[in-house]
Amino acid sequence: MHLTDTQIFILLTILKIVVVLVITLTSVAYTVLLERKLIGLIQNRWGPSRVGPFGLFQPLADGIKLFLKEDLMPFAVERPLFVLAPIIALGCALVSIAVVPFGNMFVYHGVDLFQISDINIGLLVVLGITSIGVYGIALSGWSSNNKYSLLGSLRASAQVISYELALGLSLVGVVLRSGSLRLRDIVDTQATHGLLSWNIWPQFLGFFIYLMAAYAETNRAPFDLPEAESELVAGYHTEYSSMKFAMFFMAEYANMITVSCVATLLFFGGASSPLGNLLPETFGGPILMHLFPVLWFVFKVFCFLFLYIWVRSTLPRFRYDQLMSFGWKWLLPLSMLNIVGTALVLAFKG
Template identity: 75%
Template sequence: MSHLSPFVTFLLISIVKLLVVFVITLTAVAYTVLLERKVIGRMQNRWGPSRTGPFGLLQPLADGIKLFLKEDMMPLAVDRPLFLVAPMIALTCAMVSIAVVPFGAVTRVQGVDLFQVSDLNIGLLVILGITSIGVYGIALSGWSSNNKFALLGSLRATSQMISYELALGLSLVGVVLRAGSLRLRDIVDSQAAHGALSWNILGGFQIVAFFIYIMSAYAEANRSPFDLPEAESELVAGYHTEYSSMKFAMFFMAEYANMITISCVATLLFFGGASSPFGHLFDGFLNLPILNAIFPVLWFVFKIFSFLFLFIWVRSTLPRFRYDQLMGFGWKFLMPVAMANIIVTSLVMALHP
């Protein structure tokens, strides 16, 4: 690449990075579905998918082909443009936020960081902004379907997501105060000095903020026990009742992509991102540049996997909330506790700068 101009080199590496991250994220979404079906099967003392491929490993491929080949039904009374654009908004917003996530240590080739698509100085703000736009996809899907179950589901989803977004945003203020930056690399670097003891959940005393974040994130992703928008026993299937084929698959993919994004943000803000829990203890053994590049990525993937397992565990264990309990929990409990956490964090930092 030495004969190429710096801009062309930057552009080519960025396009390759974008494609790799996009493919990996879509593959992770497909296999998170398989992981969920397998883990819940084991927890309920059954096998889960076991027929397609060895140990059921080709089940996501079979599901994808099935959804792609299904007849795409379009009810007569729907608002066609909005009905078509709603799943695209939901999936796009779920996928785009991965672009600002640093999923490894800083590794530069031709001046370009290999393990982050875009390093923005307001990366955290961008993720919060993009995920909050995702609610439009759900709201429009229910309204444009001209179906009372879909409308009820989208109304529930919209009010739930807007309510819990406040507590989620406030829970992150303590982390931002400690790091002094909204840039995700800076937040990760502020936790890298002494391994797990420097992580915000332990050394930063942000354990309360973490639990507020994780509970709000469950509600944001419409995951059990906060899956009121798609409560099958009450609303048929919620906001995607009238959707079929790939449009339904887009909503399905958006939910699991949101789970991955939530896990990435939790890892970056509270668990040191791609940094090792042992700090710099084993740095002497990792003198090879390739190992220095690979091990942080492996730590990051392990942390993401742990969060995804937690999502699935909670779904298979806890019953669904009643709707008034859901809204009361967000406004009357999580919001005040999040504000109290900001005040306490600010006081501690003022007294011990």
């Protein structure tokens, strides 16, 4: 049977979505294992080592355990919203991966095999979807009918709104330099001279602000006030169990991966090689030519995840007043200063 171009396009698109989704969910599972192993090494202990060689099957065992646990639901919860909250959190965490270009453009039958959706406002899409994710946290706390959950979700809402502003403004300098909101254009402007043309050098202040705000946005230490175990039991997911709890857990790590992808694209040249034009474009033949950019991208994202875990195992949690003060009194003015400075430099250059 001969397939039409439209049918091939639809089949390739569906296949691409499935492959990216499977790889993302597998990455989420093994990011948890990476965190447990690295924190174990930092604290001079083994970490998971029993299930499979070097504990490699531990994420599979944890997934089966959570899937088979009893799904408890307290009587007084607001049932529709209680069920909807983890779906919103995980859905928003996964959808934003759709606009991330994780390799060089390679079009086959009209389908770019290394990006699900190439949108000319890709950066705005990522910021918009990730900001909607806080609804999952807010609804989970309110619908649980639990004081600890409500306090956790209120903290999360205030924290995300506060740091979302600094995070968005920290990226304006990169947009001004590249002149585009399309993620592939931003990567292409950094690809000419390798690491010398990466945005990390002229936009170091913007990168620092982005990194701090990203830690707060993803509720990670030292900004993990919404689920502070020593104060709020488990925060907004206190009443959740089984797969609903697992979905919140997966959403947190999927958000970490998304943040790492965006940082890689905007400040570290995305899938471009740090060697720039020193190597010819056809280096390694047609297969390696398209495989190397993907490997560079994965390596850069891995470095960010390592930094996330290192910070978590090193720094203590902020007090809540320190958290809010840092966001509004330091990061926000600094991000505005970065925009003004970048605009002035570009104006004098032009």
